[in-house]
Amino acid sequence: MKEEHENALKEMYMEKIEGYECEAGTDGEIMKELHELGYVDDKGNLTEIGIERARKIIRLHRLAERLLHDVLSASEGEVESSACKFEHFISEEVEQAICTLLGHPDVCPHGREIPPGECCIKGQEEVKSIVLRLSDLSPGEEAEIRYLSGDDEIIKKIIALGILPGKRIKVIRVFPAHLIQIDNTQIAIDEKMADCVHVMRI
Numbered sequence: 001m002k003e004e005h006e007n008a009l010k011e012m013y014m015e016k017i018e019g020y021e022c023e024a025g026t027d028g029e030i031m032k033e034l035h036e037l038g039y040v041d042d043k044g045n046l047t048e049i050g051i052e053r054a055r056k057i058i059r060l061h062r063l064a065e066r067l068l069h070d071v072l073s074a075s076e077g078e079v080e081s082s083a084c085k086f087e088h089f090i091s092e093e094v095e096q097a098i099c100t101l102l103g104h105p106d107v108c109p110h111g112r113e114i115p116p117g118e119c120c121i122k123g124q125e126e127v128k129s130i131v132l133r134l135s136d137l138s139p140g141e142e143a144e145i146r147y148l149s150g151d152d153e154i155i156k157k158i159i160a161l162g163i164l165p166g167k168r169i170k171v172i173r174v175f176p177a178h179l180i181q182i183d184n185t186q187i188a189i190d191e192k193m194a195d196c197v198h199v200m201r202i
């Protein structure tokens, strides 16, 4: 499949199914080809196989974003341009390895849904995740906060406590609450909050 086709499917899915605004409309020639390939119906809507294909491409794009952002600490510009190249050549095996490594993330750094893959559905945990939830850490473990995701209200509370991406933490205890140390301060947070904080072990 040509890159132009993949990009067009991705944009159509984001616009028509997810409701995001996309800048450029799809080129007439590309639309004709997508129709011939069975990805688009007579009315210009995605067919079932078109949707399936688009979800795969979007999944790769957003997984690549997570990888570049969380593990490689790439800048925002780099994340965007590299993710756009990544999505066209990651094989299914590599895709599942990356997903498992990241702990089967459900959103990209922009907060957009990552369509789940086979590995997420099976919940394979054979490969130890690099990025995990704060609630998965044991007392004595140290980690760096990579990103926050979850309920907006909970995220606000977490940020207000100074628990921010880039900060290093040490887990003091996990019961009855998660007691963590950041800089010289100890902060207690509940399980729900600890679930929203994604960290990387140091």
Ligand SMILES: [Zn+2]
Residues within 6 Å of the ligand: 062, 065, 108, 109, 110, 111, 112
């Ligand atoms: Zn994104």
Ligand SMILES: [Zn+2]
Residues within 6 Å of the ligand: 096, 099, 100, 104, 105, 117, 118, 119, 120, 121
């Ligand atoms: Zn997965």
